[in-house]
Amino acid sequence: MSAVTHGGAPAVAGSPRLLVTFGTLSATMMQALDTTIANVALPHMQGSLSASQDQIAWVLTSYIVASAIATTPTGYLANRFGVKRIFLIAISGFTIASMLCGIAGNLGELVLFRLLQGVFGAALVPLSQTTLLDSYPREQQGSAMAAWGVGVMIGPILGPALGGWLTEHYSWRWVFYINVPIGIATFLALSAALPKSEPRRAEPMDFKGFAFLSIAIGSLQLMLDRGQSQDWFNSSEIMIECCTAIASFYLFVVHTLTTDRPFISPQLFRDRNLVGGLVVIAIMGIVLFSTFALLPPFLQNLQGYPVVTAGLVMAPRGIGTMIAMQISGRILRRVDARLPILVGMLLLAYALYWMSTFSLDVPSSHIVWSGFVQGLGIGFVFVPLSTLSFSTLPHAYRSDGTSLYALLRNVGSSVGIALAFAYQTYGTRMAHSVLVENVNPYNPALIGYVNGDTGLMGLSGLLQIEAEAQRQAAMIGMLGDFHYMAVGVLLGIPLLLLLKPVKHDQPNADEFEAAVME
Numbered sequence: 001m002s003a004v005t006h007g008g009a010p011a012v013a014g015s016p017r018l019l020v021t022f023g024t025l026s027a028t029m030m031q032a033l034d035t036t037i038a039n040v041a042l043p044h045m046q047g048s049l050s051a052s053q054d055q056i057a058w059v060l061t062s063y064i065v066a067s068a069i070a071t072t073p074t075g076y077l078a079n080r081f082g083v084k085r086i087f088l089i090a091i092s093g094f095t096i097a098s099m100l101c102g103i104a105g106n107l108g109e110l111v112l113f114r115l116l117q118g119v120f121g122a123a124l125v126p127l128s129q130t131t132l133l134d135s136y137p138r139e140q141q142g143s144a145m146a147a148w149g150v151g152v153m154i155g156p157i158l159g160p161a162l163g164g165w166l167t168e169h170y171s172w173r174w175v176f177y178i179n180v181p182i183g184i185a186t187f188l189a190l191s192a193a194l195p196k197s198e199p200r201r202a203e204p205m206d207f208k209g210f211a212f213l214s215i216a217i218g219s220l221q222l223m224l225d226r227g228q229s230q231d232w233f234n235s236s237e238i239m240i241e242c243c244t245a246i247a248s249f250y251l252f253v254v255h256t257l258t259t260d261r262p263f264i265s266p267q268l269f270r271d272r273n274l275v276g277g278l279v280v281i282a283i284m285g286i287v288l289f290s291t292f293a294l295l296p297p298f299l300q301n302l303q304g305y306p307v308v309t310a311g312l313v314m315a316p317r318g319i320g321t322m323i324a325m326q327i328s329g330r331i332l333r334r335v336d337a338r339l340p341i342l343v344g345m346l347l348l349a350y351a352l353y354w355m356s357t358f359s360l361d362v363p364s365s366h367i368v369w370s371g372f373v374q375g376l377g378i379g380f381v382f383v384p385l386s387t388l389s390f391s392t393l394p395h396a397y398r399s400d401g402t403s404l405y406a407l408l409r410n411v412g413s414s415v416g417i418a419l420a421f422a423y424q425t426y427g428t429r430m431a432h433s434v435l436v437e438n439v440n441p442y443n444p445a446l447i448g449y450v451n452g453d454t455g456l457m458g459l460s461g462l463l464q465i466e467a468e469a470q471r472q473a474a475m476i477g478m479l480g481d482f483h484y485m486a487v488g489v490l491l492g493i494p495l496l497l498l499l500k501p502v503k504h505d506q507p508n509a510d511e512f513e514a515a516v517m518e
Helices: 015-034 039-048 056-073 074-081 083-103 105-119 126-136 138-169 179-193 208-228 236-258 266-272 271-301 305-333 338-355 364-389 395-436 444-451 456-499 507-518
Strands: 003-006 009-012
Touching: 015 083, 015 105, 015 126, 015 138, 015 179, 039 056, 039 138, 056 105, 056 208, 056 395, 074 083, 083 105, 083 126, 083 179, 105 271, 126 138, 126 395, 138 305, 138 364, 208 236, 208 395, 266 271, 266 395, 271 305, 271 338, 271 364, 271 395, 271 456, 305 338, 305 364, 338 364, 338 456, 364 395, 395 444, 395 456
Parallel strands: none
Antiparallel strands: 003 009
């Protein structure tokens, strides 16, 4: 296998690079797809496994919590045992766990196998990013991140539509079986083409720091995932999880600053671009993934779209993302990387504002075009941000950096989804209380409408009016979400000042290592 050394990392050349690229992209898309593909199949799982709604929710919760916790040690494991070895173990474990999920005979088995799926799948996204960055010379890393970003962002977009189609035409078990052939092909490609990577350091693992951080992340994820169903801070469970998360994170910070060999090196946070990238990607996660979570219920429950049709209406968002990623990946060598990020954030804000003006009668063309504009914004933000965040990070810290990057994106998405649904519930309740104030026998307009040729007389008519009031209130609550997301994106624009532009004729990040470590 031919390879050239570039900045301390092996830059794979020739046809092996194509196999490495294929393997990393398929691994990324497989993991990203699994974060959403099972959502639409939950009702079918619930009936098949004779579970309550609260019980079946653990199919999602177990995966999210396990994935969040297992993301944190990815950098250490890659440095300790080598990127290739950990990558192949993660792919094998994820594939086997997916098969086990498909053959699960009861809810307990399914939750256990989903937990294993989350543990092994957590490493796929950060290691695929590390592998692509290591496989391409610096001048081509923008294009590599564009291709990688397609896998990360397309997965959540296609997940609901693909999951609905598989469930409708086959069985809910196929949302897990589909990973098996992809996982096998990914394993074969990377085992053949990925160069063997030697361990970069052999320091013992800081188990105390890992334990504190894992408890903090796990408690936070449980609080965010179960808060809506448990009425948030009116629940003792949520209060306990919140206090546990705060206390554990405090202990983790104190331990990190006082121990000789911390689990996450504080040296990472001396890199200005990485810190800026972590802050921005967390905010983008809050905004973007909450949009992905809100749109399927809007299209299916309020608009009455079938599952497959809803997926097709959302597809242009993915097309816009791919177009923008390819454009931004090509222009990074010629422009300040912050410029396409700015353009992308403005497009995102415009698309979200447009979505905040929707009504229940909105034509599908508006949904399609607003999604396409949002996709353009995602693409223009994601590639330059990924490239710029690691442009000055020494190669020795790249695995740790990509793990933190993935962790902040996942935590941001969990926070965003929780906030979006919490506000939608609040906004729906407030809007409903206002709307039903006018449903009374003293409203002449309503009485005239009911007494007309509408068929709304009697108790059945009142039930129809109540259902419509609830539908309108839910729409108003969702519009409020989109409005505040647009404002949040605009408020995040000044954070671009945290990022330092990097000239393409300056030395590689590893040549900055001495300066960064001073």
